[in-house]
Amino acid sequence: MKPVPTIPDFELVRPIGRGSYGEVWLARSVTGLWRAIKIVDRATFTDDRPFLREFNGIRRYQRAALGQPSQLALLHVGRDDTAGRFYYVMELADDATATDEFNPQHYVALTLKELLCRRKVLPAGEVIRLGAQLARALSLLHHHRLIHRDVKPSNIILVQGVPKLADVGLVSSSEATLSSVGTPGYAPPEGPGTQTADLYSLGKVLYELVTGLAPTEFPRLPPDAPARADAHDLAELNVVLLKACAVAPNRRYAGAELLAQDLELLAAGRSVAAHEAARRRWRRLA
Amino acid sequence: MDTQPSSPAADPLPTSRSLLVKLRDWQDRDAWCEFVRTYDRLVRGLARKRGLSEHDAEEVAQEVFKRVALTIHTYEPQPRRGSFRKWLARLATWKTEDQRRRERRHDGDSFDAAGTDASPAPPEPAVTDDPAAELERVARRELLHAALHRLRLQVNEQHLQLYQLHLLEGWPVDKVAGFFRITSAQVYVIKNRVGKRFREELHRLRAELE
Numbered sequence: 001m002k003p004v005p006t007i008p009d010f011e012l013v014r015p016i017g018r019g020s021y022g023e024v025w026l027a028r029s030v031t032g033l034w035r036a037i038k039i040v041d042r043a044t045f046t047d048d049r050p051f052l053r054e055f056n057g058i059r060r061y062q063r064a065a066l067g068q069p070s071q072l073a074l075l076h077v078g079r080d081d082t083a084g085r086f087y088y089v090m091e092l093a094d095d096a097t098a099t100d101e102f103n104p105q106h107y108v109a110l111t112l113k114e115l116l117c118r119r120k121v122l123p124a125g126e127v128i129r130l131g132a133q134l135a136r137a138l139s140l141l142h143h144h145r146l147i148h149r150d151v152k153p154s155n156i157i158l159v160q161g162v163p164k165l166a167d168v169g170l171v172s173s174s175e176a177t178l179s180s181v182g183t184p185g186y187a188p189p190e191g192p193g194t195q196t197a198d199l200y201s202l203g204k205v206l207y208e209l210v211t212g213l214a215p216t217e218f219p220r221l222p223p224d225a226p227a228r229a230d231a232h233d234l235a236e237l238n239v240v241l242l243k244a245c246a247v248a249p250n251r252r253y254a255g256a257e258l259l260a261q262d263l264e265l266l267a268a269g270r271s272v273a274a275h276e277a278a279r280r281r282w283r284r285l286a
Numbered sequence: 287m288d289t290q291p292s293s294p295a296a297d298p299l300p301t302s303r304s305l306l307v308k309l310r311d312w313q314d315r316d317a318w319c320e321f322v323r324t325y326d327r328l329v330r331g332l333a334r335k336r337g338l339s340e341h342d343a344e345e346v347a348q349e350v351f352k353r354v355a356l357t358i359h360t361y362e363p364q365p366r367r368g369s370f371r372k373w374l375a376r377l378a379t380w381k382t383e384d385q386r387r388r389e390r391r392h393d394g395d396s397f398d399a400a401g402t403d404a405s406p407a408p409p410e411p412a413v414t415d416d417p418a419a420e421l422e423r424v425a426r427r428e429l430l431h432a433a434l435h436r437l438r439l440q441v442n443e444q445h446l447q448l449y450q451l452h453l454l455e456g457w458p459v460d461k462v463a464g465f466f467r468i469t470s471a472q473v474y475v476i477k478n479r480v481g482k483r484f485r486e487e488l489h490r491l492r493a494e495l496e
Contacts (some may be wrong), residue, residue, distance in 0.1 A: 117339060203468075215342050219443045220431065223455040226465040235465055242443050273467070 005039055006090070007078070007087055012037065013104045020066035021045065021054060026092070026104055034102065035075065036092045036109070042084035055086050057146075061168045062088075064144035070137040072157070072164040093166070112163065112205065113153035121212030121222070124233035125267075130163050131206045131237075132263035137165055138202060139256035142195045144253035149193055151201035152186045153208060189247060196252050199259055203244030210237060218245055236266050239273050322351060325374065327431070332375070333382045341386050349381045350374070430454055435490040441480055448473060449480040 017024040022040035025086040028071040045051045065071035076089040093109040155167040188200040211222045253259040334344035
């Protein structure tokens with residue numbers, strides 16, 4: 001059995017997941033607060049470059065995310081050169097087991113994957129709200145010229161009900177050329193690593209949540225679509241998803257801000273299709 | 287109901303003998319890709335129909351393909367139509383049952399450990415005595431979906447969705463029109479436009495698989 005790593009001022013209780021290149025631990029601070037700590041070992045990498053790249057990515061992410069409620073809070077980043085590792089302390093995802101009393105032995109991080117596993121499919125209205133929040137979160141990252149690179153349900157956690165992009169160790173500069181990241185089904189045909197690729201992946205996540213179908217099934221609609229209680233919202237969201245996940249990158253949303261605006265429009269009970277039609281009419285008149 | 291899809295008379299998803307022979311060669315990556323592309327959705331579909339989650343169905347598919355890889359060299363193609371699929375169906379059924387057993391054990395553990403579980407019970411699978419016939423049905427459906435999926439690059443995706451709801455799911459024109467908020471006349475126009483390409487694609491797909 002591997003020894004439990006030591007992190008100053010924290011008691012590491014048990015591993016709760018694996019992210020890209022590291023293990024995530026459930027930890028308790030000296031003041032009794034529960035946190036998630038990701039430990040990235042230099043030994044995981046064949047050379048220094050990806051290790052330093054992940055460290056630099058975290059450094060840039062921490063600055064961009066500072067004080068932003070839409071982003072996963074990085075509370076501390078530490079480096080232990082003797083042990084050949086660095087770690088970062090994060091706020092903890094909600095508990096999927098949802099019992100009144102927090103039990104560290106039974107804790108399961110509430111990711112969108114976990115949520116989907118438990119509920120099979122989510123109503124369109126809820127997906128629209130989640131999507132708008134996540135599009136805003138991506139918009140902020142992209143504004144800082146950062147890219148997530150692997151947006152998928154297991155990389156999105158809920159913190160006090162707010163969806164946040166996790167596995168932030170993947171975040172990199174939009175100028176960086178990286179390969180072997182991204183997940184089949186969520187990555188666009190041209191590959192991950194661009195802003196529109198992040199938006200495409202988010203579109204696939206929302207598709208999976210609202211249809212209960214695998215992302216590879218896109219654009220298939222659920223067989224019961226016209227009879228669903230949320231058919232109206234589903235049809236509206238479908239228009240947005242078709243644009244976000246268009247095969248040709250030039251037919252997708254040009255930026256996260258535009259995707260967020262459309263989802264917010266839907267969340268406010270308005271129609272993107274009608275809005276688009278009005279916009280086209282204005283263009284013709286102008 | 288407005289119209290129903292006509293049932294393809296031929297074997298909906300034939301597996302060519304040459305593909306089965308090629309599969310025996312581990313190095314033939316293209317043959318494996320073709321095989322997985324053809325059967326992945328089928329196996330997952332069968333597992334899903336028997337009550338597994340998407341994630342578990344994927345596990346089943348991986349197990350099935352691993353098993354096929356290990357045993358295909360002993361498989362002798364039969365001249366009988368669909369014999370390979372019957373063999374695959376049996377394999378998929380066993381693996382699905384294994385996975386369901388594992389799931390039940392796992393669920394039992396987590397109930398004991400957590401004391402509570404907010405998740406709803408998984409739906410009871412529709413039990414059938416003839417998994418091969420079930421796989422045939424899934425195959426028939428999946429072939430139509432595969433043909434539609436291939437049209438994704440040629441046809442407006444919303445039109446594809448409209449065609450899917452009408453042709454594959456059997457929704458009448460007025461319901462489809464209501465969902466997409468267009469007129470019934472528009473549905474007919476789109477249906478005819480997509481239908482022609484769809485039939486061509488279906489024909490091509492069958493020819494590739496023969």
